[in-house]
């Protein structure tokens with residue numbers, strides 16, 4: 320199954336195209352119900368009690384199909400319908416007509432008595448917050464502690480944003496169709512889904528390609544072909560030289576974390592540019608990484624006269640204020656690839672337009688911005704269309720469009736967005752990656768990949784994935800210093816897979 324993600328409207332279009340191409344909607348619903356049935360059957364012994372809760376739309380239709388097929392397999396199935404059976408329309412009405420068992424009202428069923436619950440209340444058609452009977456039912460499902468298989472999306476989760484609309488079913492497993500939706504990856508939706516399975520219901524890859532809008536799950540097939548593989552004929556200068564700007568004497572560690580990650584990610588050389596009063600602190604801790612003194616923006620400008628510095632990373636430990644904004648502006652005018660993180664971003668709080676100018680002055684070199692949620696909110700506080708975008712995916716995409724940079728909006732569900740509209744949602748970061756300094760390491764990995772000539776979007780997406788993978792491989796107890804040391808294992812797996 321491809322990595323494309325389908326928004327609600329795109330999924331509706333894919334359904335409609337498939338129907339127009341000759342597969343009746345009722346057939347799609349039958350396949351969807353069959354996939355749910357198989358998922359339930361894998362979790363329940365024959366004869367076990369299954370409660371199917373159906374809603375008023377086609378999600379409920381899938382539930383009626385599953386109920387019929389589960390009963391035919393010998394399960395004890397009871398079914399409740401939210402709303403009036405006579406109000407069912409289209410395929411859902413046809414599926415309901417084939418269910419010959421009783422249809423109960425939700426208020427009259429003992430949710431706790433079920434071995435497993437099938438949640439077929441709402442899917443991609445959820446139109447507003449749950450209230451009244453729907454809200455009460457979802458609360459009873461969650462209080463029951465029963466296993467729940469959700470059809471398409473746990474009811475109450477918005478498929479585009481992953482947001483909880485009033486309340487949402489906490490599923491143990493979710494069966495979705497054709498491709499995953501953003502809500503299966505974005506928080507909080509992802510944690511409500513349990514495990515997620517994608518069932519093929521006959522929507523072709525060509526139909527998905529025609530309907531999808533360049534949003535993907537972040538995984539190696541998106542960028543593996545761009546990962547630089549060192550050549551026997553190469554040398555260190557062919558692998559790029561990253562310059563990482565250090566903070567003052569009491570704030571040098573962040574730059575060194577980033578510098579080491581850039582070197583481990585494969586940059587041929589890495590130099591830390593240090594304020595003069597921090598040079599001895601940095602010198603005491605650097606070995607393979609080189610060190611140059613740098614006095615303010617004029618000092619940075621002089622260093623950048625050396626064309627071999629092809630990537631610059633500013634932000635970790637830099638301090639918020641005009642001095643850091645000046646460093647960024649100087650770097651921008653020199654057409655080098657840039658990674659801007661942390662304080663470099665906050666120094667442009669409310670001034671995304673200023674950052675846009677810097678990005679434009681780097682062209683055609685790539686610029687990657689790596690804000691966490693707080694830095695993002697500060698940077699874009701004057702850009703209504705960014706901060707008010709309805710989903711994290713939209714926010715990152717609009718931020719990329721506004722600045723012209725690749726934006727990495729971090730979190731457990733990091734979104735990477737390019738100005739051309741491509742976007743990826745990351746899902747491999749373990750919770751223990753949220754540790755002091757791990758963002759500095761991410762910025763360093765991105766700089767290391769850019770130094771080797773990777774394009775901005777691919778470098779950013781690969782960096783985020785490698786960062787998550789390194790943390791997963793290391794396991795709990797991780798501190799930021801550990802991340803770069805696991806990168807060789809991550810890289811050799813990636814390169815092994817290209818061979």
Ligand SMILES: NC(=O)C1=CN([C@@H]2O[C@H](COP(=O)(O)OP(=O)(O)OC[C@H]3O[C@@H](n4cnc5c(N)ncnc54)[C@H](O)[C@@H]3O)[C@@H](O)[C@H]2O)[C@@H](O)CC1
Nearest residue numbers: 334344347348376377378441442443444445446447448471
């Ligand atoms: N042909 C198709 O379009 C297919 C659709 N499929 C299923 O159909 C689902 C989408 O069906 P629909 O578009 O009918 O949408 P849903 O079944 O997700 O929900 C729409 C229905 O719920 C009501 N509703 C929405 N929000 C509500 C709320 N907060 N409180 C109370 N009522 C609310 C709407 O008025 C409407 O009746 C998918 O998630 C998938 O499960 C599958 O059967 C595959 C084929």
Ligand SMILES: Nc1ncnc2c1ncn2[C@@H]1O[C@H](COP(=O)(O)OP(=O)(O)O)[C@@H](O)[C@H]1O
Nearest residue numbers: 691729730731748749750753755756757758759
């Ligand atoms: N709960 C979490 N689960 C997974 N990854 C997380 C979690 N919290 C934070 N991260 C990741 O950890 C990194 C933290 O970056 P950042 O907030 O800049 O921290 P720092 O400033 O300490 O370097 C980001 O890559 C982010 O995506």
Ligand SMILES: [K+]
Nearest residue numbers: 441470472474
């Ligand atoms: K559902």
